[in-house]
Amino acid sequence: MTPRFEANGWQAVVADQFTFPNLRLVTQAIVNHIRRLQTLIDNFPPRLVIGYDNRFMGQHFAEVAAEVILQNGLDVYIMDRSAPTPVISWMISNLVTTGAIVITAGDEPFQYNGVKFITSRMAIAPEDTTSDIEDELAQLAQLSHPLKVMPMAGDKEIHNPKPAYFRQVERFVDLELIAGISEQVTVDYLHGIASGYLREILRPSGGQITELQNSPLADFGGVIPGILADNLLELQHQVRNTKGPLAMGLAIDGDASHLQVVDETGELVSHEDIFGLLLDYLLVNKGLEGGLIKTSRRHDFAEDVAKLHNVPVTYALTSDFRVITTNMVQELALLASDGLGGYAFDGHIMERDALLTSLLLMETLAVRQKPLSVQLKELRSRL
Numbered sequence: 001m002t003p004r005f006e007a008n009g010w011q012a013v014v015a016d017q018f019t020f021p022n023l024r025l026v027t028q029a030i031v032n033h034i035r036r037l038q039t040l041i042d043n044f045p046p047r048l049v050i051g052y053d054n055r056f057m058g059q060h061f062a063e064v065a066a067e068v069i070l071q072n073g074l075d076v077y078i079m080d081r082s083a084p085t086p087v088i089s090w091m092i093s094n095l096v097t098t099g100a101i102v103i104t105a106g107d108e109p110f111q112y113n114g115v116k117f118i119t120s121r122m123a124i125a126p127e128d129t130t131s132d133i134e135d136e137l138a139q140l141a142q143l144s145h146p147l148k149v150m151p152m153a154g155d156k157e158i159h160n161p162k163p164a165y166f167r168q169v170e171r172f173v174d175l176e177l178i179a180g181i182s183e184q185v186t187v188d189y190l191h192g193i194a195s196g197y198l199r200e201i202l203r204p205s206g207g208q209i210t211e212l213q214n215s216p217l218a219d220f221g222g223v224i225p226g227i228l229a230d231n232l233l234e235l236q237h238q239v240r241n242t243k244g245p246l247a248m249g250l251a252i253d254g255d256a257s258h259l260q261v262v263d264e265t266g267e268l269v270s271h272e273d274i275f276g277l278l279l280d281y282l283l284v285n286k287g288l289e290g291g292l293i294k295t296s297r298r299h300d301f302a303e304d305v306a307k308l309h310n311v312p313v314t315y316a317l318t319s320d321f322r323v324i325t326t327n328m329v330q331e332l333a334l335l336a337s338d339g340l341g342g343y344a345f346d347g348h349i350m351e352r353d354a355l356l357t358s359l360l361l362m363e364t365l366a367v368r369q370k371p372l373s374v375q376l377k378e379l380r381s382r383l
Contacts, residue, residue, distance in 0.1 A: 002141045005029070005133045007320045009125070011105045011114035014056060018113045020064055026115050027068040027101065028147050029136035033129065034074070034098055047075040047154075049100035051088030051161065053193040053255055054216035055113050058082055061103045065115070066156060069101075073150035080158045082216065084194045084256035086353035087165040089122045093349075094164040104193075107226035107253040110219040123325040123350030130322065166201055172348065173359045177366045179207030184244035185362055186262075187252065188212040188235040191221040194256035197355055212238065225254030227341055232260060232268065240266035246365045248372060252354045258341035259354040261361065264371040273376055274361070275337045276305040280379055281364045282334060282345075283309050290334025290346055293327045295319050297339065304383045325350040 003010045003022050010026050012018040034046045050066045052058035059082070066076045077095050079088065085102050092100050099119050105112035117125045117133065125133070140146035182202055187209055189195040195216040198209055212234060213221060223231055232251055239249040239262050249262030261269040275294070279302060282288045291312035294302055298315075306313045314331045316324045319338040328336045328350060336344045342352030345360075361372075368375055 002137050005115075005117075005130050005137060007124075007130070007322055008106055009114055009116035009130075011108055011112050013111050014113050023061060023064055023115065024068050024147060025137060025140055026133075027065045028072070029133050029140055030101060030115075030117050031069055031072045031074060031148075032136045032140075033132050035072075046098040047077065047095070049088060049091045049095060049097050050076055050078040050103075051083050051085075051091070051100060052079065052103035053084070054082045054218055055103075055105065055110060056218045058103050058113070061113065065101055065103065068147060070154045070156055071147070071149045073152055073154050075154040076156045077159050078156060080160050082193055083161045084192075084197065084355065085116065085118075086256055086349055086351060086355060087161045087197075089118050089349040089351050090165045090168050091159065091161050092118060092120060092122050095159070104255050106255045106257065107224065109224050118351065121325070121329065121350050123329070124321050126322045126326050162200070168348070169201060169356055169359060172345070172356060173363045174366070175202060175205040175207065175359075178202065178359060178362045179205040181244075181246050181362065181366045182207035182209045184242055184246045184365075185248050185250065186210040186212065186235060186238045186242060187214075187250045187358065188232070189214050189216075189252050190223060190225045190231055190254060191215060191217040192225045192252060192254035192256065194252050194355060197256070198358060201355075201359070210238065210242070220254060227251050227253050227258055227260035232262070236262055236266040236268075239264065246369070246371055248361065248365060250358045250361070252358065253341075256354045257352040259357055260341055261372070263373045265373060267373075269372060269376070271337065271339055271341045272301045274341075275302040275335075275339075275343070277364065277372070277376060277379065278343065278357070278360060279305050279311075279335055280309070281360070281367075283311065285364070285367050288334055288346075290332060293324050293331065293333045293336035295324075295337075295339040301380075302337070305379065308383055321352065
């Protein structure tokens, strides 16, 4: 069966469809797509970042993908450790590459793995790109020798992605300010690849947060690493028992693209409310400019906040982030959301980043010195 390359790339059960031959085939299809666009990209020859998460044999799968790319004569920057998708995406900018291949299955169960292609815009591949890769896959599947070997192999370099990403988030938030309230924040990583990241980001500023399920496990401790209701009970209990007026809980999914927020009372905060609150904070307290990209649901809280500040709203026809990021670039928007707990920010990667979102929400507490429920109540009173 030929792999399908769709909205989240290619995902399949390991040892069933996610096999070494299929991984090589998918990687070759991506390389063929890049080669066809070679005259339109800035750097020559094309260069790719390769990253992976904590799933079973992730590093080995990444090495296999890198081998295909190198044999095609392209250069590779391969990460020296597993890392979240947003962190790997930032390496595209930091290393000035054509894109990134990430070995991950997002928040799918541990039996799955997959391949995402992140473009030079640091955005998940748009529909025309994924369609082109699918066409390449169909053609390659008909060949007896689909893999190419160029006379001269590309070069491989190994990189630690953390320092560059940490410097990037420091441009967005005041870590010393956040450190002052961090002890009241609890983060549940669901044993995903982001485990420990917020603690490490805040450590130089003296910040300390409470962390749950904070070791990256290949089987995610036996749970599906998504922001599901059953996964949030321990976090809600912890927040209810946290001392301090600015308590908050954050659940981050398996690849750090989505999050669920818990307010100081232990109640779940809707994604719509968080979207509106983030927009208000970025416009009022950070002094930024621009509108938002949202899914087609009309007359919701985020839209009302946008109208309050007289900023444009663009409606994506789907929660497919390939469409949303295309709209974000076209409309020069400040903020975008898929309505499912994923948020992207202008000036950062054009992909959902739960780590940066978490830090911005902590900064709202530190700057406004009011719990989430109070901030939302006061914002509603202004609408």
